[in-house]
Amino acid sequence: MVSARRTSVWLEGKSPRARKAEQPSGLDREKITEAAVRLLDTEGLARFSMRKLAAGLNVTAMSVYWYVDTKDDLLELALDRVVGELPIPDPASGADWRDRLRELAASYRALFVAHPWASSLVGHFLNIGPRSMEFGRTAQQVIADTGLPLHLQSAALSSVFQFVYGFGTVEGQFRQRCEEAGMSQDEYFRHAMGAFRDQPAYGEDYERAERIMAARGGDTVEEMRDRDFRFALEVQIAGIEAMVARGA
Amino acid sequence: MVSARRTSVWLEGKSPRARKAEQPSGLDREKITEAAVRLLDTEGLARFSMRKLAAGLNVTAMSVYWYVDTKDDLLELALDRVVGELPIPDPASGADWRDRLRELAASYRALFVAHPWASSLVGHFLNIGPRSMEFGRTAQQVIADTGLPLHLQSAALSSVFQFVYGFGTVEGQFRQRCEEAGMSQDEYFRHAMGAFRDQPAYGEDYERAERIMAARGGDTVEEMRDRDFRFALEVQIAGIEAMVARGA
DNA sequence: GCGTTCACTTGTACGGTGTACGAGACCTAG
DNA sequence: CTAGGTCTCGTACACCGTACAAGTGAACGC
Structure with a gap:
């Protein structure tokens, strides 16, 4: 018989703990x-x-x-709490699924930017806290409204939200790095590019990076990133639309 | 003046260390x-x-x-090393960008499944080791061949590879969890679903999950995941095609 | 040969970490 | 008043990353 291993704080047998009165602390x-x-x-x-x-x-x-019970449990609680802070589009608003998806994706991205530590945690836990569940429910509903058949919806959900997760993670970690180094994002970026250029082995890569940077335009790192995010999200939406149009 | 902060093992001033002879160890x-x-x-x-x-x-x-120098440096080295193990499609093979993208995505996904620890690290480092750079170069080339204009390529790259990263991360962590619990993926899945069902607060969510599971079909967790991955990747490809067709 | 220097290896130590354990302190029920 | 439950705390253990200084042994200049 398989031992009942721990799966998540949220699946404990008992509710937290019965409290009798206000404790001194x-x-x-x-x-x-x-x-x-x-x-x-x-x-x-x-x-x-x-x-x-x-x-x-x-x-x-x-x-x-x-x-x-453990530090991990507490982290799981903390993660669910910040997920709960996300503004969630009203499912009954009647807005187009595209707009609701854009709104939800923006929220999710903002989460990882505001709380970079959350990135490292989402991978570790099952994310079945009440607020995470609510968020998942909403996301699920948005995807359901695309018109995709039920059996493809979870994949489409993955496509969009894993992208947002990855994007937000990288963004959040970068911002954290900048803060720790005491530089603005643009300063840090220039600093890193400079160190990059000075590595003789990377000459070719540096030039390619410069060429792409120039093409992307944009005055600040942040601006470029915003544009990238919006475009990538439109890629996701266009992809889903194409799949719906193909009828599978 | 901004202090020259540490950015990456790969950007050290000096090559590792000159060795004189075979060391005793x-x-x-x-x-x-x-x-x-x-x-x-x-x-x-x-x-x-x-x-x-x-x-x-x-x-x-x-x-x-x-x-x-530090544990972190070593982790950065380890990460680049496993990236180097990925099979990389020959850019001169003349294969369609779609096929090369599928191949590359499959490789990247496999990385996080084979080495779940890598997921936690990619977010922390700049990923500019020689093997990571080569992988990036190849990915960049594939996206360049889609016909997207240069200034949109980095966003498209994000779209696909952040998705694969997120997907592979979740998959890898799940597999690790199963191993630690000494269960097969299907056993663990049933175990978690069972604990889930027993939480009265989650009744509605449990039923929705069951409904979706049923619709997805597939005999094993792994099979369902593979299908999801393939479909989501096709969503990405269709999205890029749509953007190219739109001429922006 | 001999001293110096350099490339490494090691032992010890410091200041942290998560958390098990047991001894209380207080409140409430009986 | 006693018993038990709820909570707090001090101590302790095993472990962590790594600074520091004292070795060791080979290579080299003389």
Whole structure:
């Protein structure tokens, strides 16, 4: 018989814990999760620690463990919480699926930019927290309205949202790098390109990169990225439309 | 003046280190990187440590630091190495860009399945190692052959490869989870679905999931995933074709 | 031959990490 | 008043990345 292995915080047998009265520390899962998100935002995933979190709550590290089984569980809670912050387009708005998809994709992208640590976590967990589920439900509904047959919808969903995930991840990590280096995105970009140019082995690649940069135009890194994102999203939409038109 | 911050192992001023003769331990960057990849494959990123790596090489942890500045640098080297293992379609084969794109995407997906730890790393580094560059060059060439204007090519590249990255990441992490739990993918899937069904709050979602599963058909999780991947990739291709046809 | 220098290897140590464990402190029920 | 549950805390363990300094042994100039 297969042992019942842990799958997710969200699939525990019991609800968090029955509370009898206000505890002296005033702690609860909600407050801990909120503090965790704050700390993750300021320190990043690598420097996030249970001890620092506890200190911020004026409590010892082990107190936190009363409300949460492991650090991973807490991270799972934190992830679901930030997903819950996303604005979600009203499914009953009657708007075209394309517009709702653009809105949802923009939200999702913004998530990884605002919380770069979230990128590293989505891959690790099952993402079945209540807010993640709601987001998934909405996304599913948008794809359902494209007219694709049911059995192809999950693939189309993958196509779009995995792209947004990847794009947002790279973007978020880049921004974090810039911040840590104390440079603006454009400064950091020039810095990296400079170091790149100075590597003799990469001469050809550097020139190609320059040529592409020139063609893309755009004054700032951010502007170019925005354009790329919008265009890539239109590629996704056009692809789905083409598949619908092909009738499969 | 902006301090010259670290950007990547690949942008160091000097080549690794001049070697005079065969060292008693027989160590070098190559061997260390290879051992690192092996250890990452067997232990996963979370359980990878410099001490374990050194032990596997019959050497103390600090010896490794003679060849490599930090753990992160080593991880960057390991990542580039596995990228180098990917089969790359011959750019001069004259094959249609669609076929070359399918081949390249399949390779990239396989990377994250074979080395789930690589997923967590691609986001963290600049990915400008020689093998990553070669892969990028090839991908760039494929996109160039679609007929898209130069200034839209990087966006199209994003669209496809960020999707593959996201897809491969989720797939790789899932497989790793299954292995750690000692279950087959189908067993684990049923296990998770079961736990899911038992959560009263998720009744509606569970039923929707079941409905979609039924529609997708397919005997195994793997089969369904393969179909999803192929279809999503065709969505990408159709999208690019549509954009080319639109003349922008 | 001999001292120096360089290329490495090693041992020790520091300041962190996640978290198991057990001893309390307080509140409530009986 | 006692018993038990809920929560907090201090201590401790095993492990981590890596700084630092003291070796070791071979190559080289003299």
